[in-house]
Amino acid sequence: MTDKHYIGMPLQEIDTPALVIDLKVMEDNISRMAGYFAGIGANLRPHVKTHKCPIIAHKQLAAGAKGITCSKLGEAEVMVQTGIQDILIANEIVGPRKIKRLMDLAARADLMVAVDDEKNIEDLAKAVRAAGVRLGVLVDVNVGMNRCGAEPGKPSLELARKVHASHGLTFMGIMGYEGHVVGVADPGERSRKGREAMKLLVETKDLIERSGIPVEVVSSGGTGTYDISGPYPGVTEIQAGSYIFMDAHYRETGIAFGCALTLLATVVSLHLPDRIITDAGMKTITAEFGMPVVKGGEELEVIGLNEEHGKIRTRTGKSSLTVGDTIELIPSHGCTTINLHDRYYGVRNGTVEAVFPILARGKSV
Amino acid sequence: MTDKHYIGMPLQEIDTPALVIDLKVMEDNISRMAGYFAGIGANLRPHVKTHKCPIIAHKQLAAGAKGITCSKLGEAEVMVQTGIQDILIANEIVGPRKIKRLMDLAARADLMVAVDDEKNIEDLAKAVRAAGVRLGVLVDVNVGMNRCGAEPGKPSLELARKVHASHGLTFMGIMGYEGHVVGVADPGERSRKGREAMKLLVETKDLIERSGIPVEVVSSGGTGTYDISGPYPGVTEIQAGSYIFMDAHYRETGIAFGCALTLLATVVSLHLPDRIITDAGMKTITAEFGMPVVKGGEELEVIGLNEEHGKIRTRTGKSSLTVGDTIELIPSHGCTTINLHDRYYGVRNGTVEAVFPILARGKSV
Numbered sequence: 001m002t003d004k005h006y007i008g009m010p011l012q013e014i015d016t017p018a019l020v021i022d023l024k025v026m027e028d029n030i031s032r033m034a035g036y037f038a039g040i041g042a043n044l045r046p047h048v049k050t051h052k053c054p055i056i057a058h059k060q061l062a063a064g065a066k067g068i069t070c071s072k073l074g075e076a077e078v079m080v081q082t083g084i085q086d087i088l089i090a091n092e093i094v095g096p097r098k099i100k101r102l103m104d105l106a107a108r109a110d111l112m113v114a115v116d117d118e119k120n121i122e123d124l125a126k127a128v129r130a131a132g133v134r135l136g137v138l139v140d141v142n143v144g145m146n147r148c149g150a151e152p153g154k155p156s157l158e159l160a161r162k163v164h165a166s167h168g169l170t171f172m173g174i175m176g177y178e179g180h181v182v183g184v185a186d187p188g189e190r191s192r193k194g195r196e197a198m199k200l201l202v203e204t205k206d207l208i209e210r211s212g213i214p215v216e217v218v219s220s221g222g223t224g225t226y227d228i229s230g231p232y233p234g235v236t237e238i239q240a241g242s243y244i245f246m247d248a249h250y251r252e253t254g255i256a257f258g259c260a261l262t263l264l265a266t267v268v269s270l271h272l273p274d275r276i277i278t279d280a281g282m283k284t285i286t287a288e289f290g291m292p293v294v295k296g297g298e299e300l301e302v303i304g305l306n307e308e309h310g311k312i313r314t315r316t317g318k319s320s321l322t323v324g325d326t327i328e329l330i331p332s333h334g335c336t337t338i339n340l341h342d343r344y345y346g347v348r349n350g351t352v353e354a355v356f357p358i359l360a361r362g363k364s365v
Numbered sequence: 366m367t368d369k370h371y372i373g374m375p376l377q378e379i380d381t382p383a384l385v386i387d388l389k390v391m392e393d394n395i396s397r398m399a400g401y402f403a404g405i406g407a408n409l410r411p412h413v414k415t416h417k418c419p420i421i422a423h424k425q426l427a428a429g430a431k432g433i434t435c436s437k438l439g440e441a442e443v444m445v446q447t448g449i450q451d452i453l454i455a456n457e458i459v460g461p462r463k464i465k466r467l468m469d470l471a472a473r474a475d476l477m478v479a480v481d482d483e484k485n486i487e488d489l490a491k492a493v494r495a496a497g498v499r500l501g502v503l504v505d506v507n508v509g510m511n512r513c514g515a516e517p518g519k520p521s522l523e524l525a526r527k528v529h530a531s532h533g534l535t536f537m538g539i540m541g542y543e544g545h546v547v548g549v550a551d552p553g554e555r556s557r558k559g560r561e562a563m564k565l566l567v568e569t570k571d572l573i574e575r576s577g578i579p580v581e582v583v584s585s586g587g588t589g590t591y592d593i594s595g596p597y598p599g600v601t602e603i604q605a606g607s608y609i610f611m612d613a614h615y616r617e618t619g620i621a622f623g624c625a626l627t628l629l630a631t632v633v634s635l636h637l638p639d640r641i642i643t644d645a646g647m648k649t650i651t652a653e654f655g656m657p658v659v660k661g662g663e664e665l666e667v668i669g670l671n672e673e674h675g676k677i678r679t680r681t682g683k684s685s686l687t688v689g690d691t692i693e694l695i696p697s698h699g700c701t702t703i704n705l706h707d708r709y710y711g712v713r714n715g716t717v718e719a720v721f722p723i724l725a726r727g728k729s730v
Contacts, residue, residue: 013462015460015462015463015466015730016460016730017729017730018730049672049673071672071673072673091633091673092633092634092688094631094632094633094644094688094689095380095381095631095689097378097380098380101380116634116636117634117635117688119687119688119689120688120689140634142636146640147634147640147642147671147674147676148633148634148642148674149634149636150636151636179671266459266460267459268456268457268459268513269457269481269482269505269512269513269514270482271481271507271514271515271516275511275512277512277513279459279729281729282651282653282701283700283701283704283727283729284729286647287653288647288652288653306512306544307414307436307700307701308414308436308437308456308729309512309513311512322484323457323459323482323484323485324459324460324484324485335648335672336647336648336672339648339705340704340705340727340729341727342727361727362648362705362706362707362726364382364644364646364648364649364673364705365380365381365382365383
C-alpha cells in the first residue's frame with residue numbers, strides 16, 4: 001500500500017507497528033510554545049532531532065520559530081533540501097569529509113555550527129576561505145553537562161578570539177546546552193540548576209563582549225528548561241525539541257505539553273493474562289528511559305521488550321484483550337523511537353489525515 | 366558521495382558513524398557454521414533479522430543453508446524481491462492487512478509461518494483458500510521462553526490437528542525458540558537447559574506423530590544453542606542468526622565465532638582524558654545489553670551514550686587520542702544496532718571492498 005491509501009483510514013486499521021501522531025495535540029504543543037516565545041525576548045529555534053521531519057519543521061517555522069536546530073550535518077542537508085534556510089547545527093563538525101559537506105551546504109543555506117577545539121577552528125576557517133562561503137560559528141561552552149564544550153570563562157573567550165580573528169569564519173556567539181538539567185524532575189531544583197548553568201553561559205558572553213567582541217547569539221535550552229533559560233537575561237535562543245510530542249519520560253517532569261506520539265501495536269499472542277505479546281519490540285520502540293506506557297490502559301504494564309515482541313501483563317490478573325486487538329504505547333523516549341521509523345501516521349478524531357515521511361531518520365552521519 | 370566512491374578507501378576515511386564489516390571474519394563465520402551443519406543431520410536456516418541484508422543472505426545460501434528465517438513479513442518481502450524462495454517467518458502473522466500481504470507473498474515464494482492461536486489458524490486457512498496459494502504452517506511451541514507459543518504436549522497437538530484438518534493450510538511441523546537459553550553464559554548450564562527445551566519440543570513432535578500427523582519440520586535454535594539443539598535427535602532446522610557477526614554480548618558466552626562488526630566513530634571533542642566524546646550515540650549503536658566495547662583499546666571504556674554522542678574514559682588517565690581520530694566500537698547487540706543503519710562498509714585488509722545496503726532495515730511491519 002502506498003501512503004495515500006492510508007488517508008481516511010480508522011486508526012485501528014493501520015498496519016502495525018506504526019508511529020502515530022495525534023495532530024490536535026501536536027498542533028496545540030506548537031501553538032503553546034510559539035505563544036510563550038512571542039511573549040519574551042528570546043527566540044525559539046526548535047530542535048528537529050526529535051521529529052526528523054521537514055513537514056513538521058515547516059509547521060514550527062510557520063508558527064514563528066526563528067529557524068531550526070539540528071544535531072547532525074545529515075539532518076541539516078535533508079532540511080535544506082526542503083527549503084529551510086536558517087539552521088544551527090548544535091554540534092562540532094570534525095574531519096575533512098564532513099567539513100567538505102558543510103561547505104557545500106553553507107553555499108546553499110544560512111548556517112551556524114558549534115566549535116570547541118582550536119584545530120577544528122583552523123580547519124573550518126581554511127575551508128571557508130577556499131570555498132568562499134559564509135559560516136556562522138558559536139563557541140560551545142560546557143555549562144555543566146560535561147560533554148562537549150570548552151570551560152566557561154577564559155577558555156571559551158580564547159576560542160571566541162580565535163574564531164573572531166580567523167580569516168573566514170563569522171563569530172556569532174556562544175551556546176551551552178544544560179543537558180544535565182532538562183530532565184530534573186523537581187521544578188524548584190530544575191530552575192535552580194538551570195539558572196546556575198545560564199549564569200555560567202551569560203558571564204562568558206559578558207567576558208567576550210568586554211574583550212571587544214560582539215556576541216549576537218547566546219543559545220541554550222531544552223524542553224525541560226525553555227521557561228528557565230528562555231527568560232534568563234542575555235539568552236537569545238532556545239533549542240527545545242521534545243515539546244513537539246512529549247514522551248513518558250519528559251512527562252514525569254510535569255512540563256505542560258501533551259503526549260502527541262504513540263506506537264500502535266497489535267496483540268499477536270495471548271495465552272495468559274500476564275503474557276500478552278505484541279508486535280512492538282526494541283526495533284520499533286526504545287526503552288533506555290524506561291518501558292513504554294500503555295495509553296488509556298492503567299491496568300496494563302509493559303514488562304519486557306525483545307527485538308520484535310513486547311510483553312505486557314495485567315495488574316488485575318484479567319484482560320479483555322484478544323489476539324488481533326490493537327493498543328497504543330506512549331514511548332518513554334520519543335527521539336530514539338522516531339529514529340527507528342520511516343513515517344508518521346497523522347490522526348485526527350480517530351482517522352488518518354496525513355502521512356509524514358521521516359526524511360532525516362538515520363541521518364546521523 | 367555515492368556508495369561506489371567508497372570502494373578502495375582506507376577504513377579510517379569513511380565518513381562516520383559507519384557500520385563496518387570485517388569481511389574475512391564474516392566469511393570465516395559463514396564457513397564455520399556451514400561446515401558444522403554439513404556434518405550433522407539438521408539443516409541451517411539462518412535468521413536474517415540480524416543482518417537484514419539480502420547480499421549476506423545469498424552468501425549464507427551459497428554456503429549451503431537450506432533457506433532463511435525472518436522475524437517479520439516486511440523482511441520476507443524484501444528477501445523475496447532479491448530472489449530468495451525458501452523462507453520461514455518464525456512469527457505469528459495476525460490481522461487482515463498482514464494476512465493479505467502474506468497471501469501475496471505466498472504466491473511468489475515457498476513460505477512457512479508460525480501459529481499459536483485457533484482464530485488465527487482459521488483466518489489463515491480462509492485466506493489461503495480464497496487466494497489459492499500454498500502456505501506451510503509450523504505450530505509455535507513454548508519451550509520455556511514464555512513469549513509466543515502454545516504449551517508443549519496436548520495444547521500444541523490440538524493446534525496441529527486444527528492446522529492439519531483445515532482446508533487450505535499445509536501442516537509442516539513445529540518450532541520452539543529457546544530464547545531463554547541462548548544467552549546463558551555457563552556452557553554446562555546452557556547445554557542442560559537447551560536439552561530440556563528440546564525434550565519438550567521433540568516430545569510434542571512425537572505426540573503429534575502418534576496421533577497420525579506427520580511432522581516434517583522441527584525448528585529451533587539460536588547462535589547460543591546451535592550445537593546443542595542442532596544435534597538433538599528429532600530437530601531438523603536451526604534458526605541461528607547472530608553468528609554472522611557475533612557481538613560483545615554473545616561473545617561473553619565463549620561461542621567460537623569472530624566479531625565481524627564494528628561501528629567506526631570519530632572523536633569530536635576532547636578536553637579531559639576522562640571525557641573523550643565521539644559522534645556515536647544511541648541513534649547509531651544500542652546499549653540494552655551493555656555499553657559497546659572499544660576494539661583494540663583495552664585502556665578505553667565507553668561510559669555513556671547520549672543520542673548522538675558517546676563518552677569514553679581512559680582507565681589509565683591518559684590517552685593519545687585527539688579530535689578527529691577514529692576508533693572502532695564492537696556493539697553489545699548487533700541486531701538492534703544494525704537496524705539503525707542503511708549500509709555496511711565491507712572492509713578487507715583495512716580497505717573498503719564493498720558497500721552492502723541493509724534493505725530490510727526498519728522492516729518491522
